[in-house]
Amino acid sequence: MAHQHVTSSYMEHGLCLNWEPPLVFLHVGSDIVTAISYYSIPIAMFYFAYRRRDLPFFKIFIMFAVFILSCGTTHLFAAYTIYRPEYWIEGYVKAFTAIVSTITAVIFIPRLPEALAYPSINNSLTEIKRLNTELLEKNVELQMANHSIEKLLDPVYWISIEGKILRVNEAACATLGYSREELQGMSVPDFDPHFAVDRWPEHWENLKAIGSMRYETQHKSKDGTLQDVEVVASYINYEGREFNCATVRNVSERKQLERIKEHRLASLTSPLEDIGDVQFTDLFDMEDIQLIQDAFARATGVASIITDTEGRPITKPSNFCDLCMNIIRKTEKGFENCCRSDAILGKLNPDGPRMQPCMSGGLWDGGTGINVGNRHIANWLIGQVLDESSDMESMKAYAREIGADEEAYHQALQKVKRMSVEHFKDVCDALFLIAGQLSHMALQNIQQARHISERQKASQEREQLINQLQDKTSELERFIYTVSHDLKSPLITISGFLGFLKEDFKNHDEAEFNSTVSRISLASERMKQLLDELLELSRIGRKMNPAEKVNLNELVHEAIEVISGRIQEFGAVVEVHPDLPELMVDRHRILQVYENLIDNAVKFASGQEVPPHIMVGVRRNEEGEQVLFVTDNGIGIEPHYTGKVFELFEKLDPRSSGTGVGLAIVKRVIEVHGGKIWAESDGVGHGTTINFTLPLVNS
Amino acid sequence: MTTGDPLKILLVEDNPDHAELVIKGLRTNNVANRLVHIEDGESALDYVFQRGNFSDPVTSPRPDLILLDLRLPRVDGLEVLRVLKTNEDTKRIPVVVLTTSDAEMDVAKAYDYHANSYMVKPVSFEHFMELMKTLGCYWVVFNKRAE
Numbered sequence: 060m061a062h063q064h065v066t067s068s069y070m071e072h073g074l075c076l077n078w079e080p081p082l083v084f085l086h087v088g089s090d091i092v093t094a095i096s097y098y099s100i101p102i103a104m105f106y107f108a109y110r111r112r113d114l115p116f117f118k119i120f121i122m123f124a125v126f127i128l129s130c131g132t133t134h135l136f137a138a139y140t141i142y143r144p145e146y147w148i149e150g151y152v153k154a155f156t157a158i159v160s161t162i163t164a165v166i167f168i169p170r171l172p173e174a175l176a177y178p179s180i181n182n183s184l185t186e187i188k189r190l191n192t193e194l195l196e197k198n199v200e201l202q203m204a205n206h207s208i209e210k211l212l213d214p215v216y217w218i219s220i221e222g223k224i225l226r227v228n229e230a231a232c233a234t235l236g237y238s239r240e241e242l243q244g245m246s247v248p249d250f251d252p253h254f255a256v257d258r259w260p261e262h263w264e265n266l267k268a269i270g271s272m273r274y275e276t277q278h279k280s281k282d283g284t285l286q287d288v289e290v291v292a293s294y295i296n297y298e299g300r301e302f303n304c305a306t307v308r309n310v311s312e313r314k315q316l317e318r319i320k321e322h323r324l325a326s327l328t329s330p331l332e333d334i335g336d337v338q339f340t341d342l343f344d345m346e347d348i349q350l351i352q353d354a355f356a357r358a359t360g361v362a363s364i365i366t367d368t369e370g371r372p373i374t375k376p377s378n379f380c381d382l383c384m385n386i387i388r389k390t391e392k393g394f395e396n397c398c399r400s401d402a403i404l405g406k407l408n409p410d411g412p413r414m415q416p417c418m419s420g421g422l423w424d425g426g427t428g429i430n431v432g433n434r435h436i437a438n439w440l441i442g443q444v445l446d447e448s449s450d451m452e453s454m455k456a457y458a459r460e461i462g463a464d465e466e467a468y469h470q471a472l473q474k475v476k477r478m479s480v481e482h483f484k485d486v487c488d489a490l491f492l493i494a495g496q497l498s499h500m501a502l503q504n505i506q507q508a509r510h511i512s513e514r515q516k517a518s519q520e521r522e523q524l525i526n527q528l529q530d531k532t533s534e535l536e537r538f539i540y541t542v543s544h545d546l547k548s549p550l551i552t553i554s555g556f557l558g559f560l561k562e563d564f565k566n567h568d569e570a571e572f573n574s575t576v577s578r579i580s581l582a583s584e585r586m587k588q589l590l591d592e593l594l595e596l597s598r599i600g601r602k603m604n605p606a607e608k609v610n611l612n613e614l615v616h617e618a619i620e621v622i623s624g625r626i627q628e629f630g631a632v633v634e635v636h637p638d639l640p641e642l643m644v645d646r647h648r649i650l651q652v653y654e655n656l657i658d659n660a661v662k663f664a665s666g667q668e669v670p671p672h673i674m675v676g677v678r679r680n681e682e683g684e685q686v687l688f689v690t691d692n693g694i695g696i697e698p699h700y701t702g703k704v705f706e707l708f709e710k711l712d713p714r715s716s717g718t719g720v721g722l723a724i725v726k727r728v729i730e731v732h733g734g735k736i737w738a739e740s741d742g743v744g745h746g747t748t749i750n751f752t753l754p755l756v757n758s
Numbered sequence: 759m760t761t762g763d764p765l766k767i768l769l770v771e772d773n774p775d776h777a778e779l780v781i782k783g784l785r786t787n788n789v790a791n792r793l794v795h796i797e798d799g800e801s802a803l804d805y806v807f808q809r810g811n812f813s814d815p816v817t818s819p820r821p822d823l824i825l826l827d828l829r830l831p832r833v834d835g836l837e838v839l840r841v842l843k844t845n846e847d848t849k850r851i852p853v854v855v856l857t858t859s860d861a862e863m864d865v866a867k868a869y870d871y872h873a874n875s876y877m878v879k880p881v882s883f884e885h886f887m888e889l890m891k892t893l894g895c896y897w898v899v900f901n902k903r904a905e
Contacts, residue, residue: 558883
């Protein structure tokens, strides 16, 4: 068909095709179909973009859609211009398409590398699958770990920085008696009485610093019971989140065992007389005993239990029959009768086991005592067997007596072990032998333990004695050394001057002769004095006169009488306090003491401008003790010598007469009386005071 | 100081009889000497160091020889020895220990403190005289002293 339009100078494209219907159809058809596709595709794309706003390269995608859209429009116009020559419009559409396509290319092509780098879906999928499997595995591990912790015997707690419980395992709930929900709201101080609420922050800091801590404390369960526990707490920081993970172990049993061991050791090593409260449980390992008891009961078929001397059970019952355990003993009356029966059975019988029908159910019972030394400490009881020849009727009647269910009683009675009395006697005899052996072994244990501790004590004492002996030996050595020296000295004088004596005689030097003779004589005198005093010193302590009541006032005046010659010679004045006490002492020795002290005082106070003034008296010291003293106004003693004056042969002034033994004798006498003696002086030229105490027995 | 000049001896001895024996012994054996007798350890030190009561060097000249007993009051002989032998000024003065003790311990200690000689007082007149003569001979005649 030929359509001629005069509106424009252009010609429709159909003319180029000679309006050949197949050709026109081909072109127009193709363009229209293409346009439809080129429209539907962008519409789909817009819809897709609308639905998936998170599309990567969103803008490019939209541009593509627009580009395709305008391409489609181009095709549409290509078909249109077959019929209508609207070439300007078509041209504009084409131009638009050109622009859009260029823009698309410009923004797409540079981003090609980025697009290429995008993970392919396949890779992502495999990655995801891989991660999934990993996750699954990790999950399995996690489940295993969780399960292990949950089923742990020891409680485990996860605690936050504030001290709140985050997570616990089953054991924690079981131990403390709270439910999981309850626990997960609580804080540590709620069940650990040793953790005051304000202590927690400090504890957290400590834990953080150290990393892990182990300590003992106590935990209080819901019902209020306290248990001894050991806690191991660790600080954990995972990706910035901080936790305290703690495991707890109950150590009550361990502590109990420790206490038992201590008690057992104490009782084993203390003398039998003061065993006091030593128990069967101290002397034997209860687990071992239970095993023996159970085995014996099993082998022989009897029931068995070990009780204390009052009949109270120490071990768990072995092989108790239903009748006794669940019926008779469950009734008040029955139980009472059983205990009474048991107590009698165990009474100490050295010749053999006791055997009798139980006062309660009438079954045969036997028993023997366990004793250590002569102390009866436990009873081992067996029995609950039925001899066929017993009176069944009265036994059945017992059910009524104690108020038990008769039917149940009869049934249980049927189940009781049958055993002839003769057989039972054999079993009792065997028991007697075994118990005897146990007793014997326990005694041996004690004896051995005591022997060991005695030996230790003896060895300690021996060491002490050896030390004392060594001290005494060195003292003796020193003594001998000093004595030999002090005896040698006068000998040197004597022999030396004897030699000179010959010279003096030859030289007819009478003055020298006499002087030498007197030196010799004095030296020999000194030797004699020394020997006498040493002898005296050795006697003190060996031969003591009996103590008698002595009036010290009288005694002192007597002493003054004895040395009155010296006192007068030096013009000394001796003053005596009137209130000297009366004491129980060795009269002779204390007289010597005063003679010595006053004599010394006079000697050392002489040779000064002032005449010697001596005071004998008594005073009270800070502790209220009576202190006797002798004071002089003599040459005094340098402070660091005040201890040395009493030592043997320590003469502060060598020219003085006297052997150096006097004060040593005085000291020994005082010490033998149980007193103390010491010297006081303000220094050279300030006089001396000798103080001493004597054990006071005032009459 | 030449040999033959009287020896200035310091005798430190607490027993007056023993001191007398030494003095007489030296005299009898013609050992010329100027002897000073001091009776306790502290005074002996004062004398040698010329202090206290002995600060006048004319009356308390430095001794050429010291005879030292070990058992002394106030300051013990061994202590005197130690002090003398550790002091720069006095350590060259010969010190002869003259004592009754022959105990191993005392001998050892004396030599530890650098005594020049150790002599035990004999319990026999003859031996004592012998000792004095030898002492005089040795220390006056033969021994060379430090200046």
